[in-house]
Amino acid sequence: MPAPPFDAATATTVTTSDGRTLVTFGGCNYHGLAHHPRVVRAAQDAFARFGVSASASRETTGNARPHELLEREAAAFLGAERVLLVPDGYTANVAAAQAAARTHGVALLDERAHASLHDAAAAAGLHSLVYRHGDTDQAAAMAAEHAEHGVVAMVDGVFAADGRIAPLRSLLAALPDDGLLIVDDCHGFLTLGPSGRGTVSHLGLDDARVAVTTTLAKGLGCAGGIVAGPGCFVDRARRTTAYVCTTPVPPALAEAAREGLRVMRDEPSRLERLRDNAARLRGHAVRLGLSVCADPTPIVTFTLGTRDDMEHARIALDAAGFRAPVIDYPGGPAPVYFRLMVSSEHAPGQIDAFAAALADAIPRPVRAAS
Numbered sequence: 001m002p003a004p005p006f007d008a009a010t011a012t013t014v015t016t017s018d019g020r021t022l023v024t025f026g027g028c029n030y031h032g033l034a035h036h037p038r039v040v041r042a043a044q045d046a047f048a049r050f051g052v053s054a055s056a057s058r059e060t061t062g063n064a065r066p067h068e069l070l071e072r073e074a075a076a077f078l079g080a081e082r083v084l085l086v087p088d089g090y091t092a093n094v095a096a097a098q099a100a101a102r103t104h105g106v107a108l109l110d111e112r113a114h115a116s117l118h119d120a121a122a123a124a125g126l127h128s129l130v131y132r133h134g135d136t137d138q139a140a141a142m143a144a145e146h147a148e149h150g151v152v153a154m155v156d157g158v159f160a161a162d163g164r165i166a167p168l169r170s171l172l173a174a175l176p177d178d179g180l181l182i183v184d185d186c187h188g189f190l191t192l193g194p195s196g197r198g199t200v201s202h203l204g205l206d207d208a209r210v211a212v213t214t215t216l217a218k219g220l221g222c223a224g225g226i227v228a229g230p231g232c233f234v235d236r237a238r239r240t241t242a243y244v245c246t247t248p249v250p251p252a253l254a255e256a257a258r259e260g261l262r263v264m265r266d267e268p269s270r271l272e273r274l275r276d277n278a279a280r281l282r283g284h285a286v287r288l289g290l291s292v293c294a295d296p297t298p299i300v301t302f303t304l305g306t307r308d309d310m311e312h313a314r315i316a317l318d319a320a321g322f323r324a325p326v327i328d329y330p331g332g333p334a335p336v337y338f339r340l341m342v343s344s345e346h347a348p349g350q351i352d353a354f355a356a357a358l359a360d361a362i363p364r365p366v367r368a369a370s
């Protein structure tokens, strides 16, 4: 069930239809760049120059200068040989899977990999094998058994639904020499690693078998998706129908994304603030006795008693001035759960006030049990 629609938003608040402003711990606008004045101005200026849509595939008549510049600048930012820009993160996974399917036949998928990775493997005609969450021994056994068909592992860098960092090093070790690893880094990009380069950098991996996909909608606060990696792989992605047969991100949003990357370069302290805020929120959750993943990511998920208990807690938090999403989204710790996201724009006081409200909202039997 979606959260009620909002009528306006800032980096840390949403305004509801009855005119109340709530501090939000939802959304994945990890640096508030969707509202950063420089990013908004870059989009506004470019909307005036380019209109609101490219209106055609880049391979026909929709290729605008900002698309090419963004690809080059994103490659430089990530330290990738090449980057391909596509309409969104979902399409990035489909393009990457289609590129992999030119040379490989089997997709290895964590059972909690983002649904778009499962969809992408199926859409690309890869034979999907699903291993238990984080169980790289099982993944290794499957990879060995199917090595002759060519194996590509497809996994989130940071799992969207529980905030866990994937064991990418072990997964890579589990692959045959000609294997491929596609890392969907929608939640690691601009949250983990030096300069926010993502989970692969955070884990210090440097391997030509790795390609990365990400949305530009979360850490960068814009829209679009990219496939980043070795030139030969990205060139293959450039020949897929997922790229060739889709209208690209509007040029104005490509301009906004370029400005977002510059903001991240100019304001490196954002990453530290995000990590401090994530640790602060996680620390509060632990002190409240909630069972949360310890990995240092800005996603904190947990359950509280029954579905009704969680709905009551959500309503109590809403009444106290906070939006804390209870979501029904695949891959989480339960069918329905709280998924909180923190950003570098939250003030520590907002996080502390939220934790106090959460303590009051937790149903008594749950607290007694913890």
Ligand SMILES: Cc1ncc(COP(=O)(O)O)c(C=O)c1O
Residues within 6 Å of the ligand: 088, 089, 090, 091, 114, 116, 156, 160, 184, 186, 187, 215, 216, 217, 224, 225
């Ligand atoms: C892990 C993950 N992969 C892919 C996507 C899809 O990205 P987009 O919304 O840009 O299509 C999302 C976000 O919704 C996500 O969380």
